[in-house]
Amino acid sequence: MEHEQPQGKRKVSAVWDHFDLMSENKAKCRICSTELSYLNKSASSMLRHYRTRHENEVPDTPRIDSASRKQMLDEALLSFMVKDCQPLSIVESEGFRELVQGLQPSYVLPTRKTIKQMLAKKYEEERERVKKEVQQAVALTFGNISTSKWAGRPKVPQLMPSRRCRDTWQRAILPGPRIL
Numbered sequence: 001m002e003h004e005q006p007q008g009k010r011k012v013s014a015v016w017d018h019f020d021l022m023s024e025n026k027a028k029c030r031i032c033s034t035e036l037s038y039l040n041k042s043a044s045s046m047l048r049h050y051r052t053r054h055e056n057e058v059p060d061t062p063r064i065d066s067a068s069r070k071q072m073l074d075e076a077l078l079s080f081m082v083k084d085c086q087p088l089s090i091v092e093s094e095g096f097r098e099l100v101q102g103l104q105p106s107y108v109l110p111t112r113k114t115i116k117q118m119l120a121k122k123y124e125e126e127r128e129r130v131k132k133e134v135q136q137a138v139a140l141t142f143g144n145i146s147t148s149k150w151a152g153r154p155k156v157p158q159l160m161p162s163r164r165c166r167d168t169w170q171r172a173i174l175p176g177p178r179i180l
Contacts, residue, residue, distance in 0.1 A: 013043040013046075013047070014065060014066055015043050015050055016066070016105075016106035017066075017106070018030050018031060018046075018050050019036075019043075019046050019050075020104075020105045021038065022032065024038075025038050027046055029046075029053075029054075031050060031053075031054050036048065036049055036052075066106075069106070069107075070108075073104065073107050077109070077110070078119065078122060079116075082119070088116055088157060089112060089116050090111045091110060091111065091112055095108060116156065
């Protein structure tokens with residue numbers, strides 16, 4: 001059975017977590033497969049059905065509001081694209097859009113431009129995280145070696161990388177401007 005969604009329409013009601021849009025005026029319950037009318041873009045009949053028939057059936061399921069669910073799905077999409085080296089254009093691919101629609105009819109895929117912005121933000125977050133980890137590792141490693149000299153111990157050769165070595169390492173490992 002083919003699921004449809006009106007173009008450009010975003011569903012905001014949390015009830016869409018339990019229903020699939022079957023046609024422009026029909027929705028199907030994911031729990032009991034009951035088909036309900038979806039007239040005038042109102043989710044009231046679906047909400048009434050869910051509350052009377054299913055609300056107490058799944059008490060341990062945490063409620064996720066639609067904004068949190070959208071963010072979770074956006075992050076999962078971004079993770080998929082990064083881990084599997086998918087192009088940004090995949091969100092415009094007809095087959096991929098059909099797959100996502102079949103899996104989660106209420107989810108509206110972000111545009112290529114939005115994905116690019118999300119990717120840039122994620123890159124900066126990861127870059128800062130790695131930068132902090134490297135700085136901590138350098139501080140622990142070189143901090144301990146240099147302080148042992150002042151502790152009255154025998155002289156230990158200083159293990160400081162030369163500037164040339166450090167610059168080469170930075171260019172090879174950490175793209176972009178110097179961070180140390």
